[in-house]
Amino acid sequence: AQSVTQPDIHITVSEGASLELRCNYSYGATPYLFWYVQSPGQGLQLLLKYFSGDTLVQGIKGFEAEFKRSQSSFNLRKPSVHWSDAAEYFCAVGAGNAGNMLTFGGGTRLMVKP
Amino acid sequence: DGGITQSPKYLFRKEGQNVTLSCEQNLNHDAMYWYRQDPGQGLRLIYYSQIVNDFQKGDIAEGYSVSREKKESFPLTVTSAQKNPTAFYLCASSRVGIGTEAFFGQGTRLTVV
Numbered sequence: 001a002q003s004v005t006q007p008d009i010h011i012t013v014s015e016g017a018s019l020e021l022r023c024n025y026s027y028g029a030t031p032y033l034f035w036y037v038q039s040p041g042q043g044l045q046l047l048l049k050y051f052s053g054d055t056l057v058q059g060i061k062g063f064e065a066e067f068k069r070s071q072s073s074f075n076l077r078k079p080s081v082h083w084s085d086a087a088e089y090f091c092a093v094g095a096g097n098a099g100n101m102l103t104f105g106g107g108t109r110l111m112v113k114p
Numbered sequence: 115d116g117g118i119t120q121s122p123k124y125l126f127r128k129e130g131q132n133v134t135l136s137c138e139q140n141l142n143h144d145a146m147y148w149y150r151q152d153p154g155q156g157l158r159l160i161y162y163s164q165i166v167n168d169f170q171k172g173d174i175a176e177g178y179s180v181s182r183e184k185k186e187s188f189p190l191t192v193t194s195a196q197k198n199p200t201a202f203y204l205c206a207s208s209r210v211g212i213g214t215e216a217f218f219g220q221g222t223r224l225t226v227v
Binding site: 009102 | 118120147149154155156157158159162172202204206212213214215216217218219220221223
């Protein structure tokens with residue numbers, strides 16, 4: 001069975017600083033990886049996804065993520081954080097079957113200092 | 115606008131009562147899912163359905179039930195057998211296919227009083 005670990009429960013960065021959120025996954029086959037963002041009391045919005053091909057994936061809102069098979073990682077990055085990026089971020093891995101049951105990490109709550 | 119609608123946004127239930135959460139989608143997706151979210155635990159899969167009149171248990175199905183009589187609708191019933199039902203519930207849908215992304219509703223916060 002697949003699993004996802006997000007080692008950092010909370011992260012605080014200053015506005016304008018760079019950001020990296022860590023994600024490690026465990027899955028026996030080629031993973032399908034996702035990053036979602038959730039504002040308080042809201043649903044989840046897809047930031048980006050990786051299926052195959054280029055290991056550096058661009059997403060919305062200036063985010064990118066890099067798939068590193070050797071490290072079983074899919075870390076999310078942003079070069080300059082804005083106050084509106086404060087939210088909870090979830091990494092997820094999709095099962096490679098006909099459905100798409102996602103297994104989520106525990107989430108990382110991002111706080112942005114002015 | 116296409117999307118997923120969950121209702122109500124907030125729900126209060128007395129102990130011992132069953133309650134049903136609504137989820138409707140107009141994205142023409144075949145697959146639908148229910149997740150439960152608790153602080154610090156991410157999202158855990160309760161039930162999923164890939165086709166009308168068929169559904170499967172997820173990781174934490176005990177104390178919950180679902181139906182899928184229409185493609186657009188996937189209601190979740192939280193029964194009195196669910197020992198700790200207070201949580202944030204998220205419904206999602208997707209196309210059926212390898213690696214397809216899931217689209218989420220805005221969630222229902224259930225509180226047992």
